[in-house]
Amino acid sequence: MRRAYGLVDEFLLRTFRFRTRGFLRMQDAPGTVPPVPARGCGCLYVHIPFCETLCPFCSFHRVQHCHRQAQRYFHSLREEIRLYHDAGFRFSTAYFGGGTPTTEPEELVETIELARKLFDLSDISVETNPKDLHPEILEPLRAAGVTRLSVGVQSFDDRLLKDMQRYEKYGSGAEAQDRLRQAAGFFPTLNVDLIFNLPHQDLASLERDLEILRGVGANQVSFYPLMISPGVAQRMADSTGLPDRRRLRQFYQTILARLVPEFTPSSAWCFTRRGRSSDEYLVDADFYVGVGSGAFSYLDGTLYATTFCLDTYEKRVAEGLTGIVVENQLSVGDQMRYTLLVKMFGLGLDREWALRRYGPRFFRKLWGELRTLEWLGAARRDEHGWRLTERGMYWLMLMMCAFFESVGEYREAMRAHIRQELEFPGRLCPALKEVPH
Ligand SMILES: C[S@@+](CC[C@H](N)C(=O)[O-])C[C@H]1O[C@@H](n2cnc3c(N)ncnc32)[C@H](O)[C@@H]1O
Ligand code: SF4
Incomplete structure (x- = not known):
């Protein structure tokens, strides 16, 4: 094998x-609320793009955190969530992803509370980083009804964390372990995100990550293969170099061999210990609505995407529109x-x-x-x-x-399209230029 x-x-x-x-052949969309699907259970996906630092390997829509801009953004998010509610949408689960939703804990809690008031939510998932695993953030999230916390650890190996430019901002592997142990038991599901096939990662390092993972009290792991879109490839080629795809099978087999049966597969890259079967809204939900900038929705066979420009997003919501700017009827x-x-x-x-x-x-x-x-x-x-x-x-x-x-x-x-927004290091909420999408 x-x-x-x-x-x-x-x-x-x-x-x-x-x-x-x-x-993903998208066409321009009007931006009004799409029709409510006639049947099925839906997930509300809330995208919060702010991060303290922008990791070079990351393929998500993220921007450098700026407090004032984030406050305005969360205000728009709540408006957009109300818009969907008033149009008749009902959701049974909610997922707060990013970026890093916990960059603004108070705004996040207020938004979760609103979602819980409007919808009968059985599961609420929130993404965070290891640095934010402290009681001042965890307690209010638990009180707000969060059922699953997902922590982006990526690896416990300090060398790889340095490669990923995360060591300084989010702490060492040992610090991540300590914080995870303290967070264990706070929520029904504590998920750890790890990545395999990173440049400079070898089998010994992967095995060590797997060993540590089993002892930190997390009851779920999402073990992602490094996903290399052209932009990620460019950034990585400039820093760490690119990994070798031929190692994927061996890494994956090692992960299965070390995790199963103590952890049960919930999907091809998510493994859960004791309890919950699956937390992948992509798999479980009949439809999902993405609110915020850079979010996707899938409703009755149509894929929608919202604007990636935060300024445009704010303006659209203020005009009573959703963030949706393009769609593709599959x-x-x-x-x-x-x-x-x-x-x-x-x-x-x-x-x-x-x-x-x-x-x-x-x-x-x-x-x-x-x-x-x-x-x-x-x-x-x-x-x-x-x-x-x-x-x-x-x-x-x-x-x-x-x-x-x-x-x-x-x-x-x-x-x-939003290079202006992204290429303003250390900016103080610049007046953003209007851009089409
Ligand atoms: C949107 S991030 C949120 C986590 C949080 N911001 C953090 O980094 O600690 C969710 C997860 O996506 C994964 N991810 C991001 N870029 C990836 C890539 N290029 N390949 C594989 N996984 C990636 C990481 O494991 C990350 O923890
Ligand atoms: S991995 Fe997390 S912290 Fe790093 S840029 Fe992506 S979303 Fe932000």
Whole structure:
């Protein structure tokens, strides 16, 4: 089983990229609230793009934190959330992601409280960094009803943290361990984000991260492969250099071997110990609405994206619009392929569910994809539908990585419009120039 990244991987990725090339072909959108889906449970995704420092490997929409600008931004967020509520949207879960939502703890708590007042939320997830794991932040989040805290650790290896330019701002691996131990038990789920296949990471370093992880009291880990969109590649080439994709399989197998069965897979890269099965809104929610700047929504087969310009975002919300500026109504085939991707990534596709959602045409249209997964031993058919095998987990991890790299590329194209906003180091909330998206 020590075969390297090889021909089958390359074939699957190429076919996957070809078959999903239409997902992000966006057209201008009016920006009014989209129609409320007739059925299903939805997730409210709230994007908070502020960070204390901008890590070179990061492929998300993030800007240097600025207190005044962040306060205005949170105000707009709450307005936009109310707009969706008044239009009839109802959500059963909420996810506060970033950037780093805890850069403004009081604003964050006020926004969570509003979301809880408006919607009957069973789960509330918040992303943070190791430095913010202290009682002054954790207590109010717990009181506000947060059920899952996700901490971006990336690695416990100081050398890699220095490479990632995180050591100075977010602390050493030992400090992250101490803070995690103190945070354990605060929330039903404490998730740790780690990354594998970083430049300079070797098997010994990965094994050490896995060993430490098991002792810090976290009951979930999201172990991401390093996702390399063109902008990330450029930044990394200038600093640490690029990693070798041929190591992915061995790293991934090491992760599975060390985590399972103590941790149970919840998706191809998320593993949970005791309790909760899954926290991936992409997999579980029937639809999701993204509020804020640089957020995506998926509603009844249409993908939407909001403006990446914070100034434009504020103005749009003040005019009674959402942040949405572009949309893509996916073809029926693309909707089904997207469903297959996220469901298989979430470990399985339920036959009855797919029948109710799309009818028998789902199986006719995706006959080739499903047979290929079975033939490769990536999925096994049982009385309920298709289950991902261990071999399949590796391929779905690769495919989801490729999908997020395309999303990263899209983000970079959008962020190119707001260079002014991004290239103002240490700025004091500059008067931002109007930009189209
Ligand atoms: C949006 S960040 C929020 C976490 C928080 N800001 C922090 O860094 O501590 C969520 C996670 O995405 C992951 N991530 C960001 N860029 C990535 C990339 N290029 N490849 C893989 N994972 C990445 C990191 O593990 C990170 O913790
Ligand atoms: S990894 Fe986290 S802290 Fe670093 S830039 Fe991305 S969102 Fe910000």
